[in-house]
Amino acid sequence: MAAASHLQAALRGEATEGYAIDDAFRQETAQGKMFGVLVVADESTGAIGYLAAYSGQIGGRSDQEGFVPAVFDYLQPDGYFKQHEAEISRINQSIERLESNERMKAAQDIIRQLEKTRRQTIENYRQEMKAAKARRDERRKNADLTPEETQRLTRESQFMKAELHRLKMSVSKETALEREYNAFQDDIDQLRRLRRQLSDHLQRWLFSQFNMRDKDGQEADLLTIWAHADTPTDIPPAGSGECCEPKLLQYAFTHGLRPLQMAMFWWGESPKDIIRHHLHFYPACNGKCKPILRFMLGDLLPADLNLPISSDSTNDSAATAAPQTLETVYSDSSIIAVNKPAGLLSVPGKGQCVSALTLLRRMLPHAEGPLLAHRLDMSTSGLLLAAQTESMYHALQDLFLRHRIHKTYIALVCPHADSPLLDGRQQGTISLPLSLDFLDRPRQRVDHRHGKPAVTDYEVIGRQTDADGHTILRLALRPQTGRTHQLRMHCAHAEGLHAPIVGDPLYGNLAAPRMYLHAARLVFDHPTTGRKIEIECSPDF
Template sequence: MSNDRIHRFHTSVSGIELPAQFTFPFHYVPHPLAVAAAGEVMRYVATRVEWRHELQAGKMLGVLVVTGDNGLGYLAAFSGNLCHSNDWDYFVPPVYDLLQPRGEFRRGEAAITHLNHVIAQLEHDGQAAACQRRIEELEMQCRVHVAQWKSTMRASKQLRDAMRANGSLKPQQEQALIAESQYQKAELKRIKRASAREIDAERARLEEHESRVAQLKQRRKTMSEALQERIFRLFVVSNARGERKDLVDVFSSYYGCKRLPPAGTGECCGPKLLQYAYGHHLQPVCMAEFWYGRSPVGEVRHHGHYYPACQSKCRPLLDFMLQGLDVESNPLAQPSAETVDGERLDIVYDDPWIMVVDKPAGMPTVPGKQCAVSLLDRLRQLLPQATGPLVVHRLDQMTSGLVLVAKTKEVHKELQRQFAEHSIKKRYTAVVAGQVQGETGVIDLPLRPDIDDRPRQLVDPRHGKPAVTRWKVIKRGHDGTTRIAFYPLTGRTHQLRVHASHPGGLNAPIVGDMLYGTAGSRLCLHAESIAFVHPVTHKEVTVESKAKF
C-alpha cells in the first residue's frame, strides 16, 4: 500500500478473523483488528512532536480497517482540525477543506468578521451609553422641576386658602386667585410636556442606534445561515452503493423536511474515514473511535477508551453513508438473551397493590424510539386490570435491577410523592474499572444533558441540576476492579455512570459502560435494594435482589 494514508499493520494480525458484519458505530465493542489499528495510531502520534501539546489536551481519533487490492490495512482520522490544519499526512483528508485560504468558508468568514467589527464598534462607541445617561439626567431634571413647581403650587394654594378663610375677598380678587390656580396647573403640564419632548428625542436617538445594531446582527445571522448552507452543500458524501448527497440533502431526507446540520457536521472521524475509503475503492471492514489525551472539562473521556459516534451530527450522516454495507444490528433495538419476549419476568415482591420486578439488562423500562420490547409492555400484558401508569420510576436500558410497579393510580401517585420527597431509599451495586481511592465518600457533580450528543450527560456546575451520590467500597478485586455500593440521593439521568467515570468522582468507569468507559458484554450496574413505605399498609418494605455479575 504505497498511499501514505493507507497503512499496513506493523503488528501481526494474521490470527485475527475478519468480522462477519461492519461495526454499528453507535453501540459497539471494538473488533480486535480495530484495537490493533488504534494501538498503532496511538504509538505513531506520540512520535509527532508538533502535535503533542494539542493531542495531550484531548482529541477524538478514529480508525477504519479496510481491504483493497493490496490486502488488509487501515485508515486513521482526527475529529475537527489538528494544529490549525485539517489535512496532515498519515491521516485521511477532510471531506471538504474548510481552511482553504481562498475557499468559500474563508471568504464568507471574512465578510462576517468585518460585520462583527462594525457591530463591535457601534456597541462600544459610547453613543448608546451617552444617550442612556442623557435620558436619566433629563428624567431627573424633570422630577426635580416638577417637584419644585408642585411645592410652589402648594404654597400658593395655602395662601389662597388663607385669603378665602378671611371672607373679605372681592369678586375681582376671587377671579385672580382662580386664574392663578389655573395658570399653575397649566404650567405644570407644560413643564412635563417639555421634559417629555426632550426625553423622547433622546430615546429616539437611542432606539435608532439600537435598531441599526439589531439590523446588522440580523444581517449577520442571515449571512451566517446562508454561508452555513453553502458550506454544507460543498460537503458531498458517498455511501457503499455509490450514491452521493450533500449534507443538507442528507439531513433533510433523514428528518423528512429541510434541515441544516449542526455546526461541525462532516468533520468527525467516521464520515472522513468512510468517504476516503469509498473514494479509493476500499472495502470497510470495521471501525472504532477512541479518545487521546486529557478529558475535557465537564465531559467524561478517558485516554485510550473507545466511544460511539455522536448522535446530533453523525447519526443522520452515517445512516446514509453506511447504506450498502452489511452492518451489525443496533443492540439496543434487539432483545438481549435475558429479555426474550414471552419469558417470565422475575417478580421479587407482589401484593394486591404493588409489584417489584427485577428488570434484565438490555430491556428498556418504557417504550422508546427503538423496537425492543420494554418492561412496561410486559407489565401491561401481565397486569391487564391495573390502572394508572404502572411504572413508578425508571432504570437505564442497560442497567438491571429492581423497578417499583403500582397497580392502581392512587398507589402510583403516593409512591411518586415519596420519590419526590427523597424518602425512598435505593442501593445499587456496580463493578468499576480501577482501584478506587478511599473506602467511602460523597460525590456532588451537577449534571445536564449534552444537547449535541444525547443521551450523554455533562458535568456543569453552572447550568447542571444537583446530583449527589454516596458510595462505599464493598470489595477490591485482584483484576484491578472495585465493587462499589452506590446510594443516589438524587435521580438524574446517568447519574451513577457519570459520577463513577468523571475525574471529579471515582475516576473509574463502570465496567461495560459504552458511553463513559469501555464497552463490554453488559453494564455492571444493578439496582440491588429499594425501601419504601407501603401506601396502603403504611409499613416499611425493603426488597432486595443480588446482582448476577
C-alpha cells in the same frame, strides 16, 4: 486493532512508517482528539491496508501527512469560506466595540434608574388613590351624606383616575438620552441580524460543498442527505462531514478501495462537558455521522451502528435473553416491587420487545393504570416499583416528584489515578448539572450554564483488586434528584468521582459482561397506610 495500534504508536512519538508527527501535533492532540482507522482492500490488486483520519483540524490544517484529507478543505486562506468568515468577524468586532461603549453603558444604568423611578412614582400615586377610595367608601357608609357631598366624592374619584392617566402619559415620554440609547441598540440589533443571515448563508454554502460519495459512486451534498434523512432538522449540525468516518469512507470510495472494518478511538484528555477515555473506542455519533453513514454505506451498513469494533466496550443496546417473569421482592394489594435484571428494558422500545412493563402486565392481568411508577436504564438491575391501581400510580408518582422515595444504588467503579476516591475520601456529595447531548442521544453532558441540577450522595463500602490489577471500589449511591444517567455521569466525569461504573457502555473505562449498577433499596411512607416501607434487593455482584 493492528491498524489502531500502529497509529497509536505514531501518536506516542515512536518512529512509524507513513506518519510525520511533530511535537506541536502531539501537544495539540494530547488535549483530546478522535482518531479513526479504516481497513480497506484495493479493488484492483486485492491488497489489504488501512487509512487513518482525525476529526476536524489539527494545527488549523485538514491535510496532515499520513491522514486522509478533508472531504472539502474550506481552510484555504483566499477561499470563499475564509473571505466570508472574515466579513462575519468584522461584524463581530463592530458589535463588540458598540457593546463596550462606556457612554452607552452609563446611559443604560441611568435609564434603568429612570424606569425604576417612573414605576415607583406611579405606584405611590396608586397607593394614594387606594387610601382616598377607602376614605370615600367609609364616608358613604354614613346615612347623613348630602347630595353635594356625594357629587364631590364622585368628582374626586374621576379626577384621580384622570390624574393617573396623565401621570402615566407624562412619565412615559421618551427622553433625549433614551432616544439616543434606543437608536444605538437598534444599530446593534441590525448588526446581529446581518451576522446571523451571513452565518446561516455561509453554513449552507459550506454544507453544499461537502459532496459525499456512496458505495455505488452516487454523490449528494449534506443538505440533500439531511433533507431525506430521519433527523430532527433538515439542516446538518455544525461540523458535519468533518468526523473520521465520512472522511475515511470518502477517500476509500474515491480511490477504488473497498472498506472492510472501521473503528474510532479517543486520544488524550477528555472534553470538559462529555466523557471520553484515552484509547477507548467509540461508535459513530448519532447527530452528525449516522445520517451520512446511512447514505454512504447503504446496505453495507452494520445492523447496529452503536456497536464499537473493539471488544473493550459493551453496549446499551445489547440486551440479554428476555426472562419470562420477574422476581417479586415486595407486594401488597396496591403496590408491587420487582427485581429487574440487567439488559431488560423498563418499557417497550421502538421494536416493542419484551420489557419489565410487559412482564408486569402478564403477572398482574387485573391491574389498572400505567403500572410502572419510575424506570431504570436497560443496563441497570434492581428494584422497580409499580402500582396495581391507577390511584396508587398517581400517589407514587407524587412521592417521586416530591423526592419522598429514597433510593440507594450499589455500584462497582474503576477510579482513574486522580479520582478523589483514591485520596481517602470515603463519602461526600456530587453536584453536577446535566443536559442531553443533542448530537449524540442518549448521552448526557455536564452543562453548568443550561443543565438541570443533579445531586448524588456517595459512600465507599468496599474495595477489591481484579485479576488485571485494577482497583475496584464498591459504592453506595443515593441520588437526591432523578436526572437521566445521573449516577453514571456523576461517577464517570472528571468533575465528579472520575471513577466510571464498571461495564458502563456509554461512559465506562473498563469492560465487563454487564454494567455493575443495581437499585438495591427503596424507602418511603405507604400512600394509603402511612406505614414506613423499606424494600431491599441485594445485587448479584
